[in-house]
Amino acid sequence: MRRHKRISSLPFHLMILPGFILVALYSYGPIAGIVIAFQNFIPAKGLFGSEWIGLGNFEYMAGLSDTYAVVKNTVYIATMKIIAGQVAPIATALLLNEVRKAFVKRGIQTLIYLPHFLSWVILGGIMVDILSPSSGIVNALLRFVGLEPVDFLGNPRTFPFVLVISDVWKDFGFSTIVYLAALTSINPALYEAAAIDGAGRLKMTWHITLPGMLPIIILLATLNLGHILNAGFDQVFNLYSPQVYRTGDIIDTFVYRMGLIDAQYGLATAVGLFKSFVSLLLISASYALAYRFANYRIF
């Protein structure tokens, strides 16, 4: 009997090596760099020359009233985005499912996927233009119907809602893809049986389509749990201004300003570490839940 030739794993190691080194440097390097959070870090003195101050940065962070406002804003904005960002695509997918003419459906899909592919610099520029209180077209419309113009991006009361609405606007279309895919896997025999039993379209949607989509809805809702501290840096950074910091400043923008503008490296790293740590717990919990209830594995 011929022995099966053992496959050498050397080529595998060589294939992984370049990526391994880059990840070691640029992903694990920064993870090691979180020691900055425990230092009074001064770049000129470096990681080994800077003074160690234990939990000093965390104590300072806990005493700062900004921290609480920023965490509250982040959770508030992210939660609204997660909820609206899931309801809107589900509703759109259900409505699109009722469109029988293929070219109309295709045309609508083409248009609603588009904003997803534009950066927040471009979309931010568009928002600033159309929402401008003096020359923007949205306020021109408000004036036309006899309403007072609103400074959407400059008013702390409206700002979080502008964030949520524009975020849903950017991504609801793209998010329908997954739900539409779930719809195609529903057995058509169920609809035929329901029709014979005299169910109308609404009843079918409620008793067949929605339950058919439920696993994927639950899965995505669970995975979204890990994003509760991600309120969307790219978007906020391109839309906010000092006058809306009170309701619009989030953890990521706070860390950016503390660290790279004010050069309070230790404090900014501490706030960032707090976020990374809580996110890790949430993501692990959400993956564990997703694995348990939907048998979902990432690899």
Add this chain to the structure above:
Amino acid sequence: MVENITWSRRTFIAFNYTFLIGLALLCLLPLVHVLAVSLSSSGAATAGLVKLWPVDFTWKSYEFALSKPEFLRSFVVSLQRVALGTMVNMTLAILIAYPLSKETSVFRLRTFYAWYFVITILFHGGLIPWYMTIKWTGLLGSMWALILPGAVPVFNVILLLNFFRGLPRELEESALVDGAGQWTTLWKIFVPLSLPALATIGLFTVVGHWNSWFDGLILMKHPDQYPLQSYLQTVVIQGDTSLMGFDNIEDLALISERTARAAQIFIGALPILCVYPFLQRFFVSGIVLGSVKG
């Protein structure tokens, strides 16, 4: 299926078509409006006459944007970044996904490597340590700062390794029996068979690199080195539009900061609009492939 088209059903269909078409237009109209503003004269734009069609049509705002050397320079930087970055990302994604798609019995350390990469999407060091690492490795102010820190696209590696696993085992086995090594098998069998998946991931990578702006903003030392999106961020959002050098009275009647900004926004979106038809052809299958596997 026999359908009884009732009156209420017909009302619903009419409502549904109107609503969805309205929704679709809502996604397009802001862009159309900005395009119209960019092609209108300064006076018409300021007076709020521009809706969805240019008023007093003029190319002047585009001439202005394109006449600025910074603009063209950043455009070239962006093209270089997209070309180099996509090449590095795709090469590494293929090289990492292939060994990780093997069974543990074939590649013993597979699980270790898989976790090694997955941990990096679960936990980050945060902005400051990330910035400091790039600084210490001497990349600040170099094109490599925009490419090497994100060189391993872990999500795409996962997508691709799942795709590799779906390919018939017999092809690989017969290649190995015929004396091909792992490199040959990867290059001659796996890569050609995965072209649709690679095209999808490749297009997303291109769009990702094109759209990145924050890294350029903080990692480049001089505005000359900014990619287009970073440059646009400073112009469009921070509002450094100086109309200086364009002080011809006649021209100032035709362009304003607003129309110039609109023109630059549109030029920044244009490449995406150009690749969009190709993107759309690939991404639906690609996304579904990754997110709802059994």
